[in-house]
Amino acid sequence: MDLNIKTNDKDHLDIGGADALDLVEEFGSPIYAIDEVRIRENYNKFYNSFSKYYPDFKVFYACKANTNLAVMKILESEGCCVDTVSPGEVYISRKLGFSPDRILFTGNNITDEELKMVHDMGVILNIDSVSALNRLSEVVNPKGFKISFRVNPMVGAGHHEHTITGGVMSKFGIMDNEASEVYAMAKDLGFDPIGMHSHIGSGILDPEPFKLAIGSTMDIAGKVHEDTGIDFEFVDFGGGVGVPYTPEEKALDLDHFASENISFFKEKLSEYNMGKPTMYLEPGRYLVADAVTLLVKVNSVKQSYRKFIGVNAGFNTLLRPSMYDSYHHIVDASKMSAPITQEVDVAGNVCESGDLFARDRPLPDVEEGDVLGILNAGAYGFTMASNYNSRPLPAEVLVNNGEATLVRKAQTFDDLLEGQIIPEHLE
Numbered sequence: 001m002d003l004n005i006k007t008n009d010k011d012h013l014d015i016g017g018a019d020a021l022d023l024v025e026e027f028g029s030p031i032y033a034i035d036e037v038r039i040r041e042n043y044n045k046f047y048n049s050f051s052k053y054y055p056d057f058k059v060f061y062a063c064k065a066n067t068n069l070a071v072m073k074i075l076e077s078e079g080c081c082v083d084t085v086s087p088g089e090v091y092i093s094r095k096l097g098f099s100p101d102r103i104l105f106t107g108n109n110i111t112d113e114e115l116k117m118v119h120d121m122g123v124i125l126n127i128d129s130v131s132a133l134n135r136l137s138e139v140v141n142p143k144g145f146k147i148s149f150r151v152n153p154m155v156g157a158g159h160h161e162h163t164i165t166g167g168v169m170s171k172f173g174i175m176d177n178e179a180s181e182v183y184a185m186a187k188d189l190g191f192d193p194i195g196m197h198s199h200i201g202s203g204i205l206d207p208e209p210f211k212l213a214i215g216s217t218m219d220i221a222g223k224v225h226e227d228t229g230i231d232f233e234f235v236d237f238g239g240g241v242g243v244p245y246t247p248e249e250k251a252l253d254l255d256h257f258a259s260e261n262i263s264f265f266k267e268k269l270s271e272y273n274m275g276k277p278t279m280y281l282e283p284g285r286y287l288v289a290d291a292v293t294l295l296v297k298v299n300s301v302k303q304s305y306r307k308f309i310g311v312n313a314g315f316n317t318l319l320r321p322s323m324y325d326s327y328h329h330i331v332d333a334s335k336m337s338a339p340i341t342q343e344v345d346v347a348g349n350v351c352e353s354g355d356l357f358a359r360d361r362p363l364p365d366v367e368e369g370d371v372l373g374i375l376n377a378g379a380y381g382f383t384m385a386s387n388y389n390s391r392p393l394p395a396e397v398l399v400n401n402g403e404a405t406l407v408r409k410a411q412t413f414d415d416l417l418e419g420q421i422i423p424e425h426l427e
């Protein structure tokens with residue numbers, strides 16, 4: 001099994017050297033517990049796998065997966081760059097010490113004001129449409145400003161329809177067959193177009209779609225190079241590398257994946273005489289997913305027409321199971337080696353029938369008061385959490401070799417009132 005699960009000598013779930021039950025005891029629950037060492041390992045494994053075959057290589061962490069400041073600071077300290085999709089993410093990245101040359105902006109359907117704001121911060125933009133190009137040229141001085149375009153490589157893949165970002169149904173990128181024209185247009189406007197970007201989807205464990213996307217993106221880049229004479233400084237193949245969520249899924253063999261894709265990339269570079277542009281990749285999920293566990297407490301065990309294990313968190317805390325029908329492995333952190341005795345539903349505390357973390361899940365004899373660990377909660381976990389049902393957002397704790405530090409306080413009820421104004425006539 002390729003899931004990241006460790007058990008300590010008390011038969012409890014171990015998180016980066018800390019006992020999951022101690023974390024809940026000290027910091028309460030539900031709580032997102034982050035393992036610092038695991039993030040560093042994931043980054044280094046990813047970076048080294050590719051850079052050893054192609055040293056002109058950079059990793060841009062797609063931070064929408066997890067914008068916790070400590071998480072981003074850890075990656076910053078490793079030398080990682082960051083890919084952002086909103087001005088807010090650029091703002092956070094700048095605050096944390098990422099210099100503008102370490103930040104990419106890959107927004108879509110953004111306003112003139114946002115375009116200008118991101119430009120003024122000195123960040124490189126992956127422009128998503130002719131509309132954005134024209135609007136950018138009106139709000140900034142294009143002279144010599146380096147830009148890149150997101151193209152649609154006509155390949156899409158992902159763990160769910162909502163996460164597929166290439167192909168004819170996708171809202172992202174400029175069309176493959178208009179690329180040369182658009183790059184020429186950018187040059188005419190005075191911009192310095194030096195990059196090309198594509199991103200085909202998320203949660204991909206099959207190497208095939210990546211290879212197709214690299215091929216088609218390089219064919220587009222090669223054609224643009226031939227048609228317009230643009231020398232690309234970078235080609236960016238986006239993110240999307242998946243992680244195993246179920247015990248049956250196998251992790252991608254990253255080394256093999258890197259070596260195959262880099263040789264294909266190099267073939268294409270020489271086919272089109274493109275020199276040696278830097279290769280960018282934008283992993284989000286891969287770097288953070290398995291470094292975070294959502295710890296929840298069982299507050300009721302109920303035998304109805306089915307058996308429900310009721311916990312003190314819901315899709316307001318972790319949306320993926322309800323939103324994408326995603327599987328998250330669940331362990332009883334209080335008795336890790338207890339035998340599986342039943343198949344039960346694990347239900348949240350939100351008032352909706354769809355609020356389930358799992359259906360018919362093999363689990364041991366879970367009791368009220370037990371702590372459950374919901375694994376792989378590091379990507380699109382906290383960042384998609386909400387205040388639905390007027391529940392405060394949970395705390396986040398960082399564990400570094402057994403040392404636990406609170407890195408985000410749980411919200412209070414007063415936080416739920418924050419920013420709201422009752423008009424005078426209702427007072």
Ligand SMILES: *Cc1c(COP(=O)(O)O)cnc(C)c1O
Nearest residue numbers: 062202203239240282283284285
């Ligand atoms: C979301 C996103 C990524 C990261 O996707 P993962 O599946 O988390 O690796 C990378 N690039 C862009 C442009 C994205 O929108």
